[in-house]
Amino acid sequence: MAESGSIPAGQQAPPAVRPQGNPVVAVLSAWLVPGLGHIYLKRYARGLAFFVLVIASLIIGCKLEGNLYTVVAGQPLTILATLGSMGMGFPYFLLRFGLHYGGNVMGAGYEYGTAFLLTAGLMNLLLVLDAWDIVRGKKE
Amino acid sequence: MLSHFLLMVTYALIVSLFFTLLWRRDRREQVKLFLQIFLGMVGGGLLVAWLMYPFPSGPPAPIP
Numbered sequence: 001m002a003e004s005g006s007i008p009a010g011q012q013a014p015p016a017v018r019p020q021g022n023p024v025v026a027v028l029s030a031w032l033v034p035g036l037g038h039i040y041l042k043r044y045a046r047g048l049a050f051f052v053l054v055i056a057s058l059i060i061g062c063k064l065e066g067n068l069y070t071v072v073a074g075q076p077l078t079i080l081a082t083l084g085s086m087g088m089g090f091p092y093f094l095l096r097f098g099l100h101y102g103g104n105v106m107g108a109g110y111e112y113g114t115a116f117l118l119t120a121g122l123m124n125l126l127l128v129l130d131a132w133d134i135v136r137g138k139k140e
Numbered sequence: 141m142l143s144h145f146l147l148m149v150t151y152a153l154i155v156s157l158f159f160t161l162l163w164r165r166d167r168r169e170q171v172k173l174f175l176q177i178f179l180g181m182v183g184g185g186l187l188v189a190w191l192m193y194p195f196p197s198g199p200p201a202p203i204p
Contacts, residue, residue, distance in 0.1 A: 046161055049157075049161055050158070050161065050162075053154055053157055053158050053161075054158075056154060057154050060150065064142075064147075108142050109142055109147070112147045112151075115151065116151065119151070119154070119155065123155075123158050126162060127162075130162060140165065
């Protein structure tokens with residue numbers, strides 16, 4: 001009987017992925033600019049593709065005048081939504097404080113735009129986790 | 141040009157491409173996963189829309 005954690009007979013060990021890069025730089029850059037963490041980790045094509053996808057979602061959300069969440073007193077779920085939206089990193093703060101974007105609740109595409117904007121933030125949070133896995137050598 | 145269907149397809153396209161690139165490396169597996177997610181989202185949306193079709197839409201809800 002094989003020991004727990006050992007490789008069963010007849011199977012090859014998965015190729016070890018060598019940890020690379022600075023974890024703090026990778027995670028911070030991945031959060032600040034969508035795809036930048038992957039580019040830092042030399043996954044250029046993937047990083048560029050992620051950048052395009054997240055920014056596309058962001059632009060569509062803004063064009064539809066969706067809500068860029070902020071915390072509303074008495075509505076605890078807006079805390080989670082705000083954290084999710086902040087996941088998009090620098091673009092969130094640029095939109096919120098630089099361009100004073102707030103969405104338009106009367107806009108015809110308000111609900112759709114909100115979904116696109118929130119999705120952009122959540123996708124970027126997943127990219128941060130992915131960059132973390134790559135930098136720790138858990139993922140290729 | 142605000143079409144519900146077009147927006148749904150665009151959303152499904154972005155999300156399925158994202159997860160395909162995030163979760164798969166092999167091209168063949170990427171295509172497979174992309175089709176699964178994309179068709180699942182669009183098909184699921186159409187199915188839910190079809191199930192809701194008999195319900196009356198009613199007047200729009202007042203904006204708080």
